[in-house]
Amino acid sequence: MSDTQPATSQTAAVRFEDFGLSADILRALADQGYIHPTPIQAEAIPIVLQGRDVMGAAQTGTGKTAGFSLPIIQRLLAHASTSASPARHPVRALILTPTRELADQVADNVKAYSRHTPLRSAVVFGGVDMAPQTVALRAGVEILIATPGRLLDHVQQKTLNLSQTQILVLDEADRMLDMGFLPDLQRIINLLPKQRQNLMFSATFSPDIKKLAGSFLQNPVTIEVARSNATADNVTQVLYKVEEEAKKDAVTHIIRERGLKQVIVFSNTKIGASRLSRHLEKEGIKASAIHGDKTQAERMTALEAFKQGTIEVLVATDVAARGLDIAELPCVINYDLPYNAEDYVHRIGRTGRAGASGDAISLFTDKESRQLADIEKLIKHNISRLQLSGFVPARSMDRRPRYEESEERGVQAGRGSQYGRGAYGSRKEKVDPWFLKPYEPSAPTTKADDNGGAPQSSSKPQKAKVAALLGGVPKR
Template sequence: MSENQSAPAQANPASIRFEDFGLSPEILRALADQGYVNPTPIQAQAIPVVLQGRDVMGAAQTGTGKTAGFSLPIIQLLLAHANSSASPARHPVRALILTPTRELADQVADNVKAYSRYTPLRSTVVFGGMDMAPQTAALRAGVEIVIATPGRLLDHVQQKTLNLSQTQILVMDEADRMLDMGFLPDLQRIINLLPKQRQNLMFSATFSPEIKKLANSFLSSPVTIEVARSNATNENVTQILYKVEEESKRRAVAHIIRERGLKQVIVFSNTKIGASRLARELEKQGLKASAIHGDKSQAERMAALESFKKGDVEILVATDVAARGLDIAELPCVINYDLPYNAEDYVHRIGRTGRAGASGDAISLVTEKDAKLLADIEKLIKKKLVPTELPGFVADAGHVSEGRSRREESRGSYGGERRPRRDEERGGRGAAAPLPRKEKIDPWFLKPYEPEKPAPVSALESSSAPTSAPAPASKAASSGKSQKPKLAALLGGLPKR
């Protein structure tokens, strides 16, 4: 494995046009429909290298057009095999694009379909959480480009509805997450299904040294393209940190949204239950909010995302399923309700705003317990972030209500009881408290103690009693009735007479 090579220096992207890459008229027409004329820096450097058939490891900030950087040259390369035949055999899978999340897969598929709309090439997307039947029908009809999440792709392979034996190009979008330990076993199984001779493309905003080392194990003499410092944040994004207490975070989010007049904002939470609770709390305060996380069905997630893009929902409370690759046009602000556990996710989260040259704000709420997470983020982005007080926000008013709410939830979880309210809460200051309720008392509990009468001595006890003590006459003997046989007789232990 040879050492990584860097991409050759390019001219100023502002002076380069898409038509300079030798793209087909069909692709240029589709780009014109999108209003694209000049490529972004990552596109200007990646497209020529991909067209040469080289392996690529591309790193660029989020919102810089990485999807077009690999999809446009792929479409151009596959045009040599394009045909209008109705036979599925004439449309084998020639390019596979893997993404870590369903939302990103759906978005990449939309871009590929838009760029190839005037070509005979077919594409489809497969991901979990949806019915497999429509996906199976599309695959069996024949497609050249498949965009997929690893798990659902393997499902189709197992069902024998997908064959990767003719795949020429493998793309891993958000490759750092694709190579995460959670995806690595599935990814290895997929790679084993592909031909040995193929082109490999990896694109992401963040590449740790460990990820680069792992990627080199299956990339062949890759060209490394970095249009900005690795793991850097977008300069168009203003990063703001506010110091708050844990009990006031929900109110702080509502305060920020109202004070700034935000009509479109993504709020990131670390947990699914936290995202749901925050969305409900914001809705109670009259804000249009919806939650999106892994416990929601794919239909619910896509519906929430579509409503957010249309503006029907103003606040999208999300876990990191929305942190990667989602392109929301002109999103002015993102809020980190929780600082992410993984510092790389911070770069991706705040990259949802300030895209395509626009400016944006990234606001993070920081508590005392977040010191370690904040230090990790500062180390990654090589920038000092100083938390300040949230202007106009009074935390004391919220401590009682929000803290009491959480305590009551906790007591309810463990079966505790609520504390009695004060007299003022019952009926105003000075109001007399109601008399305690009288309970009916069972007379049995008021009777004096009476010792139990001694029980009659059994036959077994009488046989084991000392001989000096006179045996009391039993009631059975006095009445002339025969006594019950002794226990020894029942066990066959009495001597024969």
């Protein structure tokens, strides 16, 4: 990759109409109530319109999606057609995202921005039936949003042709690498024409991201509107130290004490997310969990219920939550500190979006000290430690073994108890106290005499009559 170039700074007085966007796009933006671009949009739109490759970084919630989708729509208008023929609507722009939720979100934005144009768009991702996606692809689309795995499924089924793709976008590229999509990305890139425009947008610029960018970006313009791995200034971050057994009750206390009616709680594990969701439900708080074991339909149903307010708390793992865009979300809670420090930046980026204020609350224990140190080193400042006022943890009486499996690492951790396996795997059975009693001989059997007198003891046990299996009772 050749040397990157800094983007020119823009003023806050810039309006979308200053970029030379078409009347149809400006009309769609007016429908959304958008007049002034965010900093990343103001920097990216003019560069993308020039056809240059871009490597853009900005903290989540700053409007990266519009930063690349608006100029893409503008550039493709030259090829727009009202013809019904699929041949007049080939895939000209491909937008890759790491998760289904993010793909769906980007697709909604693209559809809204292009609603007054003849351009067609579609989204394909895994976890759902391929048939409706196949119908949409065969009808023809100019802008395709996809997750890498499902895109390759359609390529293999020969329902998708990428030979006319002019623009490639990697959105949340850092998460794609974290999720192991690099081989799929290489396969997809090899399917595309050599001459094309490449755009990479990410919340962070790690060394691996820069290496990936160097493999396919051509003389890109680097756009960074915020310090790498920075957290938003309008998000208040606090830490509460609690015991592991008290975490569930602490989350319940925080939600009730603050009167939160819409909050995302992050868990490191799928089982942990489900258990916390059930605990909150028992406490009378409307909650639902989304994680990798949930079907796409279940995840979308829970997300829609959360957006509509019928669910107050959404308990999520990092894989499921990446790309969630909840307007005016007031608070996020870290039930567990993330294993990867960069995930902390993404988590708290769910709140304080588009300039609004938000709260990021984290619970931590002594065993998470290393993770906390990594987070504070990454964001380059210490998070405020506070006491959780008014919280009196209930002593947990449940000592059953607890097994949790990590969604991204695939590890299991167990904790012993008197009913399960101990710390070293030994089996401890619950002992019945009856077996600890001393031996007590039973009373002798008695029988009455022939004259109806008092019963007499008998030293010989009476034989029970047993019927023969075959042939009746033998003669005496």
